[in-house]
Amino acid sequence: MEAVLELSQALVEHSASHVVVIDETGRIRYVNAAWIRFSRENRGPVDDWTNQNYFDVCQRSIDSGDTSAALALHGIRAVIEGKCDDFTLEYPCHSPEERRWFLLRAMPLPEVGQGLVALYHDRFMSESELRQAKERLALAADAGQIGIWEYDLETHKLNWDHWMYRIYGLSPGVFDGEKALWLRSLHEDDRSRLETDLARTLSTHQPLDSEFRILRPSGEIRHVLIKAQVSWDRAGFRNHLTGICLDITDLRQAEAQMLEMAFQDPLTGLPNRVLFMDRLRQAIKISQRGRSYGALFYIDLDHFKRVNDTGGHSAGDELLRVIAARLKHDMRDEDTLCRIGGDEFILLTPELSPDHATAAKQASLLAGKINAAVQHPITLARSRVKISGSVGITLIDGGISSAETLLVQADLAMYKAKGKGRNTSHFYDAQLQAEARRRRTLEKGLRAALDCGGQLQIFYQPQVFETMAIVGAEALLRWQHPRLGSIPPQEFIPIAEDCGLIEELGDWVFNQTCAQLAKWSSEHLPVKISVNLSARQFHQSGCLAKMRKSMKTWHVEASSLKLELTESVLLENTEDTLENMKQMQLSGLQLVLDDFGTGYSSLSYLKRLPxxxxxxxxxxxxxxxxxxxxxxxAQTIPTLADAMGLDVIAEGVETKAQMEMLREMGCHCFQGFLFRPALSAEDFERVLRDPGVLLGEGV
Structure with missing residues (x-):
């Protein structure tokens, strides 16, 4: 029993209520911490409440005109005298700072057996405070544009504040609170769901939380969110459903835009890779059910970089938008076109035909339409631009369940189309997969060859004057793979360009050539060597500085070196290109325009080049x-070179008849199998020492 009393005392001591215990004479026997804290806050006694007379405290308040104290004193004495079981009184308390309302409760403590009475003082909100709170709530609701509503469960009427009318686009004269009229303003697809939510709240007493669309009288659709709670009367019956309403249309529109951005290419408005891959997986499932074949097209624009370089990125962006619109124009509703990145598009056409041959024919015809749509001239910034596309095709037959695998197949087929000369299409086949594996092997092997050495060698093809005198040689890179054998340059050079090794490879060739020239010079075998310079190597930062370093390291004169540039070098940043070439010329290097006539250089630009x-x-x-x-x-080139004061050399000369005809045209320097193929450094050195071995049989 003592433990229970101690626990009770502890609970009272920590209670938020102000508790006082008095005896039948009014003498205070106990006050809790909350009472002392309240007294301190209102400048009253702190430690000397015990043994004071509570009736005297009330009397002093009565003498000062406090009528509430008189009512309190009367009620407390009635409880002490046993005239009532308890007494309750609401009264104001005038503190120095404000007027606050309290609830006084007096009740006997018969279990103690000493005629004691407990007095509880609890603060509550007064009507004025309640009014102020409501005003603050209204201001907050206005600031947040929150509608406040109440639904009477007896009359089934709705009571709205002014924000509710504004959210629904109604006026009080139009809406009279009828539930049926309110439900009719809801979007018909959401109406039954809201009624279900309402019924659940009323049956389970759980808070209402529902989102739906409303239709304003203007026809505008808005998204709203409502939250509400059921309230009960004193008899324990439900009487109201009270809640708030928020217009979340802007939020939902923002979310829709974000979702659109997540699945849409911002430049063309087409689906992006994420959405496309989902639709491709759906197409695979359709094909797996045996309904029909589908097709996947990988489209890459040929020489798109030239558009960006000549017209700027804005021209390139406009071209991509035009191409996207053209490709989309002929699509079926079930087809999906995606810009996968850069200048690459992918097109999915599901359910072509259940017959393989027919589906392949349909895909081939569509590829032709794609090529035709792409290559139709486009006007960009008042200039007519013509571009083409390479298209890779793979059929979706249900045998492959991986969307990523199909995409790789179409990509491989596209690269094959590019290798066929661009502006065409190619179907994927098993051979392409083998070629892809070989390509990966070569890429890995090329990196290893650069790191370890020994596999890469430089061969030299003699360049011969018409008198059969050797005037120089072209340095040509050869690669002997340890497992695959000799790899032709036309195979490994494009790989080096694609995987970013071409700059490192070019630097290696130039440095090795300088080392070889130094050796021959020390042996009194002077010769000029032409070194091929790729577009990427030419435009890399510090290209000339690296060449100067190599020449200085090996004590090689720049006059013994020529740099062969293709016309593709001239297409990028023309003014920067011209400046780079001038700096190379000032360094003593001679510049040769390789493959002249196969590119796109204008004569007006060519005459500016050194x-x-x-x-x-x-x-x-x-x-x-x-x-x-x-x-x-061939006749035009020597004539042009002569007019510009330039030398000319013909490559690929294989017969004496070709040589004679070129000589008649004005070309006096040649290179080709008629004389010698590319030779190792040792073999070329023997030719330098004994030019008589230069001529082959029958020459």
Whole structure:
């Protein structure tokens, strides 16, 4: 029993209520901590309440005109005298700072057996405070544009504040609080769900939390969120459902825009890769059910970089938008077109035909339409631009369940189309997969070859004057793979360009050439060597500085080196290109324009370049005896070179007849199998020592 009393005392001591215990004479026997704290806050006694007479405290308040104290004293004495079981009184308390309302409760403590009475003083909100709170709530609701509503569960009427009317776009004269009228303002697709939510709240007494759309009289659709709680009367019956309403239309629109951005390419408005891959997986499932074949097209724009370089990125962006619109124009509703990145698009056409041959034919016809749509001229900034596309195709037959695998197949087929000369299409086949594996092997092997050495060698092909005197040689890189054997340059050079090794490879070739020139010079075998310079190597930062360092390291004169540049070098940043070439010329290096006639250089630009030599491409030399067009172009190049004061050399010369015809056209320097193929450094050195071994059989 003592433990229980101690626990009770502890609870009272820590109670938020102000508790006083008095005896039948009014003498205070106990006050809790909350009473002392309240007394301190209101400048009253702190430690000397015990043994004071509570009736005297009340009397002093009565003498000062406090009528509430008189009512309190009367009620407390009635409880002490046993005239009532308890007494309750609401009264104001005038503190120095404010007027606050309290609830006084007096009740006997018969279990103590000493005629004691407990007095509880609890603060509560007065009507004025309640009014002020309501005003603050209204201000907050206004600031947040929150509608406040109440639904009477007996009359089934709704009571709205002014924000509710504004959210619904109604006026009080139009809406009279009828529930049926309110439900009719809801979007018909959401009405039954809200009624279900209402019924659940009323049956479970759980708070209402529901989102739905409303239709304003203007026809505008708004998204709203309502939250509400059931309240009960004193008899324990439900009487109201009270809640708030928020217009969340802007929030939902923002979320929709974010969702759109997450699945949409911002430049073209097409689906992005994430959305496309989801639809591709759906197409695979359709095909797996045996309904039909589908097709996947990987589209890459040919030479798109030229558009950005000549017209700026704004022109490139506009071209991508035009191409996207064209490709989308001929699509079916069930097709999906995506910009996967840069200048690459992918098109998915599900459910073509259940027959493989028919589906392949349909895909081929569609690829032709794609090529035609892409290559149709486009006007950009008052200039007519014509571009083409390479298209890779793979059929979706249900046998492959991986969307990523299908995408790789289409990508491989696209690269094959590019290798066929661009502006065409190619179907994926198993051979492409084998080629891809070989390509990965070569890329990995090329990195290893650069790191360990021994596999890469430089060969030298003699360049011969018409008198059969050796005037120089072209340095040509060769690669002997330890497992795959000799890898031709036309195979590994594009790989080096794609995987970012071409700059490192070019630097290695230039440095090794300088080392070889130094050796020959020390042996009194002077010769000029031409080194090919890729576009990426030419434009890399510090290209000339690296070459100067190599020449200085090996004590090689710049006059013994020539740099062969293709016309693709001239297409990027023309003014920067011109400045780089001038700096190379000032360093003593001679510049040769390789493959002249196969590129896109304008004569007005060419005459500004500090070139020393034009090189006639082997494609013109090969058919010079049988093709009048090739002969005409070959004739033009020496004439142009002579007019510009430049030398000219023809490559790919294989017969004496070709050599004689070129000589008649004004070309006096040659390179090709008629003389020698590319030779190792040792073999070329023997040729330098004994030019008589230069000529092959029958030459």
């Amino acid at each position: 070139l020393s030599t034009f090189k006639i491409d082997r494609s013109f030399v090969r058919d010079i005896l049988t093709d009048a067009n090739d002969a005409a172009i």
